[in-house]
Amino acid sequence: MTQTIDDRDIIKALQGGLPITKTPYVEIADALGLSETDLVSRLEVLKSTGVIRRIAAAPNHYKLGMNANGMTVWDVQDDLVAALGAKVGALSFVTHCYERPRALPDWPYNLFAMVHGTSREEVEEKRLEIKTLLGSVCRASDTLYSTRILKKTGLRLRSRE
Amino acid sequence: MTHILDQTDRDLLNRLQDDLPLSHRPFADLALEIGLTENDVLSRIERLKSQGFITRFGPFFDAAAMGGAFCLCAMAVPSAEFETVLTKVNAHDEVAHNYERTHQLNMWFVLATETPEGITATADTIEQETGLIVHRFPKLQEFFIGFRVTA
Structure with a gap:
């Protein structure tokens, strides 16, 4: 099956979070049927256009005592x-x-x-x-x-x- | 059960709020930066997630840059109706977060939609469903987004 992977597909694959593994981008790329290099270059574009602000942790303020x-x-x-x-x-x-x-x-x-x-x-x-x-x-x-x-x-x- | 964070957890948590590199082994790069092993970083992140110190790890998207929109909204919900209204409001996928706050305007939520028109459409629908006014406070200017909380 050939299918064009658009930005939306990439966002959907990532909105649940990034796998916490040694090669997280490989796993996401595999799930989308892309190479890691292709995925990373697509992510670089999404970052440069501001669609992705950063790839980071969302801390729980309350758990950190910021009640x-x-x-x-x-x-x-x-x-x-x-x-x-x-x-x-x-x-x-x-x-x-x-x-x-x-x-x-x-x-x-x-x-x-x-x-x-x-x-x-x-x-x-x-x-x-x-x-x-x-x-x-x-x-x-x-x-x-x-x-x-x-x-x-x-x-x-x-x-x- | 309370969990105690050691200094390494705190340093890691602070670093994790900054951008992760787009590299083949991003956690190994991060480990090198803060003097840990890759395995230690991975197991600590898993633990911080399972203990609830990290609610999510991954990309932060800006709906506006995707052609969509965000809008902070507020409603004055009578206390007797609060739970009923909450169920109706939260049922919308467009409601990204929602907080109860100490004010006559006691329900504050953020709408995130894929088009700017989606904000009006969703807010209008919530008004029709609840019979309450949805005040809309779109950002006119953003001064700084610090994000970080020091662990």
Whole structure:
């Protein structure tokens, strides 16, 4: 049977994870009917185009004692959000930082910074550092702690008909 | 049962959050970098996975670079309906992760779809199924993705 292996097939073969073996790319290549060299060059392209960000471990924050996860949210002036976001994003304890649209009137916040810590007290200390950094430019803020992981699967491609 | 990580596990876990090389023996290359044997690296990764310190090992995909989209969404779910709404929301494959949070907007989930239109379609469907508003917070700018947590 001859079949063209497209990027989607490669992604589907890898979305469950990489085998933890001496030659993981050989195993994936065999499953797809490609040579290891072909698979690796395809993966290099996927990395260069940003489809694959990296091949790495997803750690379980909770198991590592990072039991508190606070999504800190801030209302800052739109014309200053780029400069301030860059500063907040550069803080070592901020794992993700984004500008997002407000949902007025319920949600006045446009800057989101995720902070992990071993306790809520630690997250609160870190939040105060962000607050100090933003100063009077910040008009309102809040911290939303996660109380339960309801789902965590990552990207799943649908099966094609 | 609690498991204790030794310093080698911690060093390995920190290194594993960076990119694995696309080489014939990637774990041997990594082992050389941190002064372990390939077999030791493989058995430690298996153990870290089975003990739950690593939830997944493999490529991190960016749906946007594949022509798709991500969108953070939030809903204010009345507590009496929470489990019913959760079942309906999580039933969608497009819901990649979902967290309960301390706010009136108490359910926060990420939609990952293969097309930008998929976000609107899925969020609208969830609104119809639950009768609740799905607030959409797509990223306008990304400042930094650090990812790493120090073990």
